[in-house]
Amino acid sequence: MTAVDYRGPVSNQAPPGPTRAVRVGVLGCGNVGSALVELLQHEAAAIAERCGVRLELAGVAVRNLAKARAAAVPEGLLTHDARAVATDPRVDVVVELIGGIEPARSCILAALRAGKPVVTANKELLANVGAELQAAADEAGVALLYEASVGGAIPLLRALEVSLAGERVRRVMGIVNGTTNYILSRMSEDGIDYAEALAEAQRLGYAEQDPAADVEGFDASAKVAILAGIAFGADVVAGDVYREGIESIAVADIEFAHRLGYEVKLLAIAELEGEGEGAGIAVRVHPAMLPSDHPLSKVRGAFNAVFIEGEAAGELMLYGRGAGGRPTASAVLGDLLDAAGSLAAGRRPRRVRRRRLEIRPIDELRAQYYLALDVADRPGVLADVARVFGDHAVSIRSMEQVGLGDEARLVFITHTAREADVQATLGDLAKLDAVERIGGLVRVIGPERSG
């Protein structure tokens, strides 16, 4: 390419065309709902100028009137009746931000059946009854959009569904829960222990008082089910996802990982295996050791990122704030404008067809494993332990004793092994007298290293 500076002869100021009004009904006015109402109020004029669509708030259904008032919703638009907003003929597009299964599900179905496009950020709903909602949307020929359900403002779903429509995606692997990434980052960077890091995350508002949904991996499971569905054109529900949380990760495990050139992250992974009729997908959430120079290893604090591997596209990563009212509301707004566009265009064809893909059980996973055992510090213990590995054809790549006496710990990295064999090994190790406790089991991502 050479340096050309040639401005075309035709003026670019095409007549902008009329601005259409699109009336938005919002169900739920919590964190995201309030942020959305605020954005609609402040940005409507700029959006109308930019996109030719004037988004007008036509109704807000709330459980708690006081909260909605804090978001400065005009009094006349407030109601307790979510279903009425969902089916109101004066509403063109419905945004569902109630969360949970019911009444969100019935409201969305009612809106779709009334011919209204729906935008939702409800990961739990999509990861459980997404197929039912999509079928209703297809039948009505309207859009069901949910970019905000995974990764906040990160434009993940549209990238997978539209930009990568022609791509053979092999793996989607991401940090999709900011709470656990914050906790692991604090443990990794500052050496503080899990309980302290969790308490801090709770103080800062990153973690709920009941942190189970985050730290046990439920939130990430719902998100990876949604990602897998779009990446592979398959119906995947949260219950299909193998799930482990981060509660058993100790600072010692992370320090050992660092010495080996790894970082510990809670990863959500969806992989396509095989081709054609024999194809299947593996979908799982668990802590993993990732090479320190992997782009995901550098994602710190409450940030999220998803790494996509495609056959032609190569490696891609999309990074950003995965949660929070304003980032999530930004994604809702993008979907709202997309839905508004499809209203004008008429019937909206579904982009990606779904197919049945077998969900591969975790037992069939082949990976390297990091394993820590608290053991009695006496002669012969290693031989007993090694024999158990050998009995199950799990080959040890490296072993190291950390600490002495009561603190003695054996730390292993295996060669690539089958999950079922590793689990059988763990079962038998637990029976050994000399093994006092089985500590972290962490799967290792990436090619086997020599030495």
Next chain:
Amino acid sequence: MTAVDYRGPVSNQAPPGPTRAVRVGVLGCGNVGSALVELLQHEAAAIAERCGVRLELAGVAVRNLAKARAAAVPEGLLTHDARAVATDPRVDVVVELIGGIEPARSCILAALRAGKPVVTANKELLANVGAELQAAADEAGVALLYEASVGGAIPLLRALEVSLAGERVRRVMGIVNGTTNYILSRMSEDGIDYAEALAEAQRLGYAEQDPAADVEGFDASAKVAILAGIAFGADVVAGDVYREGIESIAVADIEFAHRLGYEVKLLAIAELEGEGEGAGIAVRVHPAMLPSDHPLSKVRGAFNAVFIEGEAAGELMLYGRGAGGRPTASAVLGDLLDAAGSLAAGRRPRRVRRRRLEIRPIDELRAQYYLALDVADRPGVLADVARVFGDHAVSIRSMEQVGLGDEARLVFITHTAREADVQATLGDLAKLDAVERIGGLVRVIGPERSG
């Protein structure tokens, strides 16, 4: 959120609907064209199953018949006549991969006027006559898509145009040229000098034999013009972009940057300044010192990444392979399927309206500056130099002498200053007897640091 595993009652296997055939005419069969032809041949069946669209190669226009044969284009589809393919009634969508201004421009205009959507990867064309092409597309009511023109397979343009449609984007800042990032990475990580790193990049095929388009920043300028146009809804041409290349960056500059906690990257930056009537944009390409913990600082080798700052969305980064036949062809394929969808939907409305935005001259930039001067090592020199800074109201944050005698070098970091004042300072410094050479001038990104 709690752990729900509730599979909806409705079967998800909606009837897939008929598969439509969409006939594709390809203009140009070089690196990207060959990869596209290959992808179309290998992936057509999988894409048809997934998207309900069967992409059929209907014609390939080439200059070099031998090359096209290498890509296994069926003989009957080959022609030298690009314009004939662009207007062939048997072609539904046209892909332009010729590159350069003519004949690409006339072929695209002819295709659009014949009512055919056009997909192109031609950054030079878009950054110079994009407004003319877009006006023709708007008039015909068909899609003009060019995701592949910036950042290879990274789904950048659709993210900015659709997902972030409701977002107030403040800044788009990226590494959009893999060649220069490869060279700077080698200089930074291995301390080899510019000439050697360039020669290596040429050997590896990352750099052309005439590297000017890359190392002088022309390629990045075209890309940032396209990004700015979409992010801010403004018409920006390559000639609007202030441009500096990496030729004057020395390993010594990079080493000094490291000591201060910075990395040196060639950045393409588009910023919105002000609001409403007084709004303007600054668009520029130049080497910059970026804090080492900034996500862009960690983008190594030939990879590209774009960092987007929005008011509600916060910080986002999209990362991937920014060039190469297959990644670029993957982006073309995504656009092709998007265009195929819009064919079925009928007239395609333009998503983002363009407005006039003043292009702010580089003179008005306010930044911190790194500056290296080769000077005579004798008493009084610093006083003379410092006086020149003071005369132009450029305040020095830190100064250091590196080397002695003939090797003496003064290295400065300024406080935030106006570009025009810094340039005037440079002009006067050059007149000082004691200043033998003005070395690197590198703008520093990020907030001012104390100390």
